[in-house]
Amino acid sequence: xxxxxxxxxxxxxHCKTEDKKAPAVHIFPEWCKGCGICVAFCPKQVLEMxxxxxAHVVHPERCIExxxxxxxxxxxxxxxxxxxxxxxxxxxxxEK
Amino acid sequence: xxxRLPYSYKYLRSKKKFPHVWCPGCGIGIVMGSIIRAxxxxxWELDDILMVSGIGCxxxxxxxxxxxxxxxxxxxxxxxxxxxxxxxxxxxxxAVMGDGDSMAIGGNxxxxxxxxxxxxxxxxVNNNNYGMTGGQFSPTTPQGAKTATTPYGMIEPDxxxxxxxxxxxxxxxxxxDVYHVIELDGIIKKALSGSGFRVVETLSPCPTNFxxxxxxxxxxNMMELLRDETINIAQASKLPKEKTxxxxxxxxxxxxxxxxxxxxxxKLCDRVSPGVKK
Amino acid sequence: xxxxPWGETKLVQGNEAVALGALAAxxxxxxxxxxxxxxxxxxxxxxxxxxxxxxxxxMEDEIASISAIIGGSLAGGRSMTAxxxxxxxxxxxxxxxxxxxxxPLVLVNVMRGGPSTGLPTQVAQGDVMQARWGTHxxxxxxVLAPSDVSECFSLTIEAFNxxxxxxxPVILMPDEVIGHMREKLTFPAEGEICVEPPSSPDVPLEWxxxxxxxxxxxxxxxxxxxxxxxxxxxLTHDTxxxxxRKVDEVISxxxxxxxxxxxxxxxxxxxxxxxxxxxxxxxxxxxxxxRSALAAQKILARQRKKVGIFRPVTIWPFPDRTVKELxxxxxxxxVPELNQGQMIHEVERLTSDSVRVVPLQxxxxxxxxPEQLVAAVLEVx
Numbered sequence: 001x002x003x004x005x006x007x008x009x010x011x012x013x014h015c016k017t018e019d020k021k022a023p024a025v026h027i028f029p030e031w032c033k034g035c036g037i038c039v040a041f042c043p044k045q046v047l048e049m050x051x052x053x054x055a056h057v058v059h060p061e062r063c064i065e066x067x068x069x070x071x072x073x074x075x076x077x078x079x080x081x082x083x084x085x086x087x088x089x090x091x092x093x094x095e096k
Numbered sequence: 097x098x099x100r101l102p103y104s105y106k107y108l109r110s111k112k113k114f115p116h117v118w119c120p121g122c123g124i125g126i127v128m129g130s131i132i133r134a135x136x137x138x139x140w141e142l143d144d145i146l147m148v149s150g151i152g153c154x155x156x157x158x159x160x161x162x163x164x165x166x167x168x169x170x171x172x173x174x175x176x177x178x179x180x181x182x183x184x185x186x187x188x189x190x191a192v193m194g195d196g197d198s199m200a201i202g203g204n205x206x207x208x209x210x211x212x213x214x215x216x217x218x219x220x221v222n223n224n225n226y227g228m229t230g231g232q233f234s235p236t237t238p239q240g241a242k243t244a245t246t247p248y249g250m251i252e253p254d255x256x257x258x259x260x261x262x263x264x265x266x267x268x269x270x271x272x273d274v275y276h277v278i279e280l281d282g283i284i285k286k287a288l289s290g291s292g293f294r295v296v297e298t299l300s301p302c303p304t305n306f307x308x309x310x311x312x313x314x315x316x317n318m319m320e321l322l323r324d325e326t327i328n329i330a331q332a333s334k335l336p337k338e339k340t341x342x343x344x345x346x347x348x349x350x351x352x353x354x355x356x357x358x359x360x361x362x363k364l365c366d367r368v369s370p371g372v373k374k
Numbered sequence: 375x376x377x378x379p380w381g382e383t384k385l386v387q388g389n390e391a392v393a394l395g396a397l398a399a400x401x402x403x404x405x406x407x408x409x410x411x412x413x414x415x416x417x418x419x420x421x422x423x424x425x426x427x428x429x430x431x432x433m434e435d436e437i438a439s440i441s442a443i444i445g446g447s448l449a450g451g452r453s454m455t456a457x458x459x460x461x462x463x464x465x466x467x468x469x470x471x472x473x474x475x476x477x478p479l480v481l482v483n484v485m486r487g488g489p490s491t492g493l494p495t496q497v498a499q500g501d502v503m504q505a506r507w508g509t510h511x512x513x514x515x516x517v518l519a520p521s522d523v524s525e526c527f528s529l530t531i532e533a534f535n536x537x538x539x540x541x542x543p544v545i546l547m548p549d550e551v552i553g554h555m556r557e558k559l560t561f562p563a564e565g566e567i568c569v570e571p572p573s574s575p576d577v578p579l580e581w582x583x584x585x586x587x588x589x590x591x592x593x594x595x596x597x598x599x600x601x602x603x604x605x606x607x608x609l610t611h612d613t614x615x616x617x618x619r620k621v622d623e624v625i626s627x628x629x630x631x632x633x634x635x636x637x638x639x640x641x642x643x644x645x646x647x648x649x650x651x652x653x654x655x656x657x658x659x660x661x662x663x664x665r666s667a668l669a670a671q672k673i674l675a676r677q678r679k680k681v682g683i684f685r686p687v688t689i690w691p692f693p694d695r696t697v698k699e700l701x702x703x704x705x706x707x708x709v710p711e712l713n714q715g716q717m718i719h720e721v722e723r724l725t726s727d728s729v730r731v732v733p734l735q736x737x738x739x740x741x742x743x744p745e746q747l748v749a750a751v752l753e754v755x
Contacts, residue, residue, distance in 0.1 A: 033120035035303075040316040041275075071133075071277040072319075074125030075115055076104065109605075146598050148445070159605055159616060164598035166448065167607035168441065169471050175438035179445030179453070182429040183403045184599050187449060208434040361429065369425045 023060035024081050025069060031077035038069035038078055107132045107142075109162045117156055121315020123274035123300030124154050127221055130277060131190070132161070134285040146187045148177040150197035153228045153302075154221040157192045171201030174209040177216050185358045189215065190288070195222040196234035199255050203235070210264035213292040215356040219284065220257055220295065223302035231305025242309045257297040262350045267292030269350035273299035275322035276346060283348060291356030299326065299344065376425060380564040388526045388553045389414035392456070392482055392546065394561075395530025397422055399569050402451030403429045405442035407461060410494045411550040412484040415456035436461035440468030440481070447477050448606060450597035452534055452572065456482035458550075459492060462501060463508070469543055470509030471608045473631065476585065476592065478537035480530065482546045484553040485661075485712075487739045496739030497550040499661055499712040505545050506690045512628060514635040516642060517545040517690040521664040523557040528567075529687070535570040536642070540634055541592040547689075549712065551662035551741055575602065584615040585627070591634030635691055643693045647700070650682035654705040655751055658684045658721055663710050663742050670747035681751050689717070697724045706754045710734035710742045730754070 025046060027038075034053035044062040047055050047069065055078070057063075067080040105111070118124050135145065145163040149155035151170035158165035164187070168176045177189045198206050198220045209216060225243050226232045233243040235255045242249060262269045268287055272280035280298065287294045301307055301318030312318050329347030332340045378398045386394070393415050396404070404423060406416040416432065423430040429451065433439045436457055443453035457465060462483045472479055487493025488500045501508075505517045516536055518529045526548060533544040573594035575582055584604040586593035596602035609617035610624050618624065635642070646664070648671065650656055657667045664685045674681050684701065686693050701707055702725050709718040715733050722731050734750050736742045 031115045033115060035121035035315040037121065037315055037319055041319065068277070071129060071281070072126055072274070073129075074118065074122055074274075076108070076125065076129065077115075142603060143599060143601050146449070159607070162603060164603050165605045166445065166598075167605070167609070168444075169467055169608060172437060172441040172468070175433065175441035176445035178431070178433070178438075179403065179405055179442030179447075180449035180598060181445075182405075182431060182442070183446035183451030183453070184449035184597070187599050204434055205438055208438070361424075361431075365424045365427045369427070 023057050024063050024065045025057055025060065026079045026081070027055050027057060028077045028079070029054045031075045033075055033077075035074065037072050037074070041072060042069055104129060104132050104136070107135065107162055109160055113160055116160055118153060119302075119304040121301060121303040121318070122153065122227075123223070123298075124157065124221055126274040126277060127154075127192075127219065127280075127298050127300065128157055128160065130280050130284050131192075131219065133281050134288050137285055138288060140188060144186060144188050146177070146180055146189045147192060148173045148180065148189060149192045150194075150202060151228070152194040152197045152226065153223075154192055154194040155197055171197055171203075172205060173197070174202065174205040174214070174216060174218065178209065178214050181215055181358065182361070185215075188288075189217070191216055191218045193218065193220050194227070194234075195220060195224065195236040195257070196226040199235040199257060199260075206261065207264045210261050210266040210293045210295070212357045213265055213267055213354050213360075215291050215293070215358045217287050217294040218296070219287070220297045221300050222257060222297050223300045223306060225302060225306040227302045227305050231302070231309055241306070243306065244309070258295070258349050261293070261295045265293070265354070266295050266350060267352045267354050267356070268294035268348070270295070270348040271297045271299070271344070271346050273322045273326055273346060274301070275319045276326070276328075279328070279346065286348065286351075291359065292352070292354050376422065378564075379561050381561060383558060383560040385556050386523050386527075386559040387414060387556050388520070388523045388548055389456075389484065390418055391523045391526035391559060392530050392548070392553075393418035393422070395527040396454050396480070396534070398527070398567055399531040399534035400452055401428065401454055401534070403443065403446035403453040404455065405431050405433050405439045405446065405453070406455045407433055407436045407439050407457065409436075409458045409461045411486055411553050412456040412458045412482060414553075415482055415484075436464040437468060440465040440472075443479050444468060444472050444475070444477050447479050448598055450572070450599065452478075454480040454482065454534075456484070458484050458486045458494075459488045459501060460490065462504065466504075466509040470511060470513055472543045473509070473513040473515075474511075474608050474610075475606050476541040476595070476631075477543070477606075478541055478595075479543045480533045480537055480546060481543055482530075482548075485547060485549040487737075493739040495550070497662060497712055497741060498737060498739065499549050499663070500716070500737070501547065502689065502711075502713070502716040505547055512632065514540075514542055514631055515545070515690045516540065516542060516635070516688070517547055518644075518687060519660045519689045520546070520548045520552055520687075521661055521685065522552065523555060523559050525687070526552065527559060527561070531567055531569065535568070538570045538572055539590075539592075539641075540638075541595055542634070547661075549661045574600070583613045585611070585613045585630065587613070587630060591630065591637060639691055639695070642688050642691055643696065644687040645693055645696060646683070646685040646687060648683040649680060650684055650700055653680040653682035655680075655754060656682040656684055656701060656704050656707050657747060657751070658701070658707050658709045658717070659711075660685055660689055660717065661712075663712065666742050666744045666747055667710070669744035670751065673744060673748050674751060679751065679755065692720050694724055697721065702726055702729060704729055706730045706732055708732045708734055708747070708750050708754065710736075710747060710750070712736055712742065
C-alpha cells in the first residue's frame with residue numbers, strides 16, 4: 001500500500017483505491033503442495049510458482065475473481081474473497 | 097492464516113487434519129471441494145448427511161468432512177450405506193468410492209444398488225488404477241496402459257462406468273472431471289438432489305502412479321489431458337463423428353424419475369398393514 | 375400367525391423361535407441372504423417385519439448382508455442377519471469390522487456339514503473355532519449355543535441385549551438339528567422379558583468420544599443422524615474414532631477390545647451343570663449333543679451309573695475358570711462333538727494330565743445318539 005495520497009486525492013479516496021488493490025486471492029502456504037495447477041490454469045497469470053515450491057500471488061491486480069484457482073486447488077489452499085460462491089446457507093458450522 | 101476463512105472450512109472437521117493425505121496434484125481434493133460446494137448450495141443440515149466410503153485413496157475422504165462419516169471395507173460402501181438408509185431414511189447417503197473399489201470388488205454391490213434404485217448418491221472418482229496400493233490396474237484401466245500389474249500393457253477390456261450403471265437401472269448417471277470443475281459442481285449438485293440411485297463418475301489424475309507409469313507428465317499435464325481429451329455432451333452433439341473420435345464424453349446421460357427404494361419399501365408396508373405407525 | 379404369540383404354548387421350529395425372539399427383542403432391521411439350514415429365519419421375518427413397519431431386505435450376497443446390518447446398527451436400528459457355514463465364511467471380514475468399530479449386531483449361524491458346500495441339509499458343529507477366530511487379528515467374540523427351541527427364543531433376546539451391553543457382535547449358533555427341530559414352546563407374557571434399551575450418550579456434542587472408556591469398558595454409542603457427528607473406520611483408531619498409528623493409542627484400543635470381554639466374564643458365562651459334583655465321569659457337550667447327553671444320563675441312571683453333564687451355553691468366551699474348578703479333579707471327561715475335535719482342545723488346555731479327556735466325534739452328518747454316549751461312558755467306567 002502506498003503511504004501518501006496522490007496529488008489532488010483525499011485521504012479517504014486514497015484508502016479506497018488502495019483497498020481495491022488488496023489481493024482477492026490468498027494462498028495458504030502451509031497447505032500448498034506445489035502441484036502447479038492453480039498457476040498453470042489461471043486465465044490472467046496472476047500466480048507463479050516460487051523457489052519454495054509454493055504458489056504465490058504475483059499479479060493481484062490482474063485477478064478477475066473467477067475463482068477457478070480455488071476450485072481447482074486440491075488442497076483447500078487457495079481462497080478467493082467474494083469469489084462468487086454465495087454466502088453459506090448452512091446454519092451449522094463454525095471453525096474447529 | 098487470514099482471520100476470515102473460506103466458508104468451505106465450516107464443512108471441514110478440523111484444520112489440524114490438513115494438509116490432507118492425498119498426493120500433490122491428485123484430483124480427489126478437488127472432488128471434495130465440489131461436493132462441499134454442492135451441499136452448501138443445497139443448505140443441507142450436517143446431521144442429516146452420511147458420507148460412506150470403501151477403501152482406497154478416494155475412500156479416505158470421509159475423515160476430513162464434518163458429516164456423519166463411515167469408512168468401511170473394500171468395495172462395500174454401498175452395502176453399508178443401504179443398511180444405514182433403510183434403518184434411518186432421514187439420512188442423506190453419499191458414497192465416495194474409487195474405480196477399483198466400486199467396479200471390481202464392489203461391482204456386485206453397485207449393480208444391485210442401481211437395480212434397486214437405492215436412494216444413495218455415488219461419486220466414483222476414476223483415476224484408472226488402484227492408487228493407494230501402488231498403481232495396479234483396475235477395471236477402468238484403458239487397454240495398453242502400463243500399471244504395476246500390467247508391466248507389458250493392459251490386455252483386458254475396460255468398463256464404461258456410466259453405461260454399466262445406466263443398464264443396471266440407476267435414476268441418474270453423469271460423468272465429469274476435475275478440470276471442468278464448474279461443470280462438475282453443477283453435476284454433483286444435481287446428483288445430490290433427487291431420489292433413487294445417482295452416479296457421478298469423476299475423472300481425475302493420479303500423477304504419482306498411473307500418470308508416471310504412462311508418461312503422462314505432471315499434474316498440470318494430466319489436467320491438460322482432461323481438458324483436451326474430453327468433450328461435453330452438448331458440444332459433441334453439434335460436431336461430426338470424426339471430431340469426437342477418441343474423446344471421452346462428459347455430461348448427464350441419464351436423469352430418470354424412477355421410484356426410489358425407500359418409497360418402494362414404504363409402499364409395501366402401507367399395502368400390507370395400513371395405518372401402522374412407522 | 376402374526377407377531378409373537380405372547381403367553382401362548384405352540385409347536386415351534388427352532389429357526390422360527392429365533393425369528394420370534396428377534397421380534398420380541400425389538401428388531402428394527404434384518405438383511406440376509408438365503409442359505410440352508412437358516413433360511414426360515416429370513417423368510418419368517420420377511421413376512422412379519424413389513425407388517426409392523428420394520429425394515430427387511432434380501433441383499434445380493436452375505437457380504438452385503440453383514441455390511442448392511444452394520445450400517446443399519448450405526449444408523450440406530452437393532453440389526454440381525456442369519457446364515458450358515460459358507461455364508462458365515464463370507465461374513466468374516468464384516469464381523470471383524472463390527473468388532474473393531476464396536477457395533478452391536480446379532481449374527482445367527484445355523485451350523486451345517488462343512489467344509490465348503492459340505493452337507494447343506496445336515497448337522498455338524500464344525501464352526502466352533504471359526505466363530506472365535508474366523509476373522510483376522512485379535513478380536514473379542516461372544517457366541518451362544520442353544521440346545522432347544524425355547525433357548526432359540528430366549529437366547530436371541532439375550533444376544534440382542536449382550537450386543538448392546540458390550541457394544542460388539544454376538545453370534546447365536548444353533549446347529550442344524552436345533553434349527554430345524556420342532557418342540558413345544560410356552561412364550562412368556564409380553565412384560566416378562568427383559569430387553570435392554572439401546573444406549574445413547576448424554577454428554578454435550580463437543581465432548582462426545584465415540585470410544586470413550588468407562589467402568590464397564592464401553593460407553594453409550596450415538597447413532598448417525600442423532601446430532602452427534604462422528605467418524606467410524608476399520609483402521610485402528612483413537613477414542614474419537616480417528617485413525618492412529620501412535621503406539622500408546624494402538625495399545626489402548628487393542629486392550630479396550632480385549633478387556634471389555636475378559637474383565638466381565640462373570641456376566642457372559644452361562645453353563646448348565648447336571649450331576650457333575652457327584653460323578654467321576656463327565657460329558658462335556660453343547661448344542662444338540664446336549665439333548666442326547668441328557669437322554670444318556672437317564673439311561674445310565676437306570677443302570678445305577680452316575681455321569682455328569684457340563685454344557686456351556688456361552689461357548690465363547692470359554693468358561694475357563696469354572697471348567698478348571700469343577701473338572702480338573704475328574705477321572706474322565708468325554709467330549710462328544712459333531713466335528714473332528716474343536717472344543718475338546720479347550721477342555722484339554724484347562725485340565726491337567728491326570729484327567730483323561732476322551733473324544734467322541736461324529737462327522738457324517740448325523741446326530742450322536744444317546745446309545746453312542748452310553749457306550750462311551752460304560753467303556754471308561
